Amino acid sequence: MRKPLIAIAAAALLLGLAACGTAKAPDTTPAGNEKAADALATVTDPVLGDLVVDDEGYVLYRFDADASEPPKSNCSGECAVKWPPSPAVDAAKLTGIDPAILGSFTREDGSKQAMLSNYLLYRFAGDSAPGQTNGQGVGGKWWAVKPDGKRAGKAPAANGPLKTIDDPRLGTIVVDSEGFVLYRHKGDTDDPMASTCNGECAAAWPPVGEISTDASGVKARITSFKRADGTVQSSLDCWPLYRFAKDTKPGEVTGHGGANGTFFAVTPDGKFANGGKPL
Template sequence: MALTTACGSGDRTDAAPVANDKVQAGSGSGYGDDSGADKGQAGGDGYGYDSKGDSNRPAAQGAPARALALRQSPELGPVVTDSKGMALYRFDKDTAEPPNSACSGACATTWPPVPADDATAASGMAASSLGSVTRADGTKQLTIGGWPAYRYAKDTAPGDTKGHGVGGTWNAFAPDGKKATAGPAADVSVFDQPKLGKLLVDKEGRTVYRFNKDSAWPMRFGCNGACLDTWKPVGPADESKLAGVPEKLISTVTRPDGSKQLAVDCWPVYTFSGDKQPGDVNGQGKMGTWFAVSPEGKKITSPATG
């Protein structure tokens, strides 16, 4: 059920909106073979590789990651990918302090180590989270949060996360280097952005913003017309699909055209067309009037400290 919490002296869905059109904005054996311990089945030792080999794995599996990206998974939330959109994984039998890779030989055929050269962090990741470890063969492998990074040979298309949960020991990377967390995507949740700190995102992982030229009470909408080509109103949220944000802050408002929009602490919120992946905050501070929103419902006007 969509939230319709009241704001101010009345329910925001009943408030009369006022438009201001003057404001516009520019594997069994334990190795992942056919007998079966993939996805954590009993009997495996967690290495999760195919004992028959993966002779048909794409050549790109051993390529540099280059510019990392974050991709929103409906099941896992934001996961780290390489520049081609292929998911990166961590292995529980490795260690992060100090970094060490336990996957070699046939394991490294199914789980190709990601080279460390040319990798750069996504905007939703701390640059300091990237590093490298020297493998037994002398090559440098990328680490994220200290954990060696791998691709999975059975992922064949951008967005695949078939390796998550294999052997009960392989997991896709979350932006902070931890394991991506299985669970349904929330309509509104909290993301820890390296520059701005904790902020609110929609179900696609996109940063949400509020606009100074709107007003919370009385209800006014400053973004109309061409402004909406750049700043997209966020749709209403389901009260059962909130993560990290108090329900009392979430409501639904009615726009001048009759459409419904999510509001946080009674302020209408939007996404920015210039944000291309989870963690992007390219809309922050635009024209001195657009700001990301904190988990407390306040606008964020300065970078995180500490």
């Protein structure tokens, strides 16, 4: 599965912060290794090039929703079942990787997770055999890791512009460049722009990264802000935007009224579709 990664546009970010405010990142402190668990090595994939694998030969990935300065994981609960954290590794158990970029991070459950260049490493449960890369590009946020800790594969392009569709029940609503319906969260704020959807919430409702401001049929201003985890999220009329992980095809609106009536599809002027009421 390969989807373009959402690129960060600095000019739009600065404009958004000036107009709507920003949120501060929490202070997290990574800890050193406790007990070394696995080894890390490299393999050469015919498409992606050199990749990092664990001691069983399974490809490791990094998550764009994680933060690196300071390190912070935003994959827990069901997310961590699908993307198991890779245990901390002793520097003596590296092959083809510079020990200087190796680190470890203490997760909320007390376990130690391996890092390369301050990015946390994960397996993908969908890889059923060593060397598989089924996790590459999943959700536009998961990427196989190169030996220097960077994302593998071609540099991602900027995400395309927003569009609108006519839903028979909700009227005109906003979708992303791939046609997936976008949502707002009642718990968020617009001034300053801030999201209250983190951790397991963000896994179920993935924040929309930086997008083109050249939208078709969208009346409200598109801007962006920095989330508490250090990543960038786009907003419409200063309200943070999300996809819903259970929408499996373009135009599907299964998230409207979801999470106990707190998430709703969005109209072109940035308001809740159907007046913020479930169907």
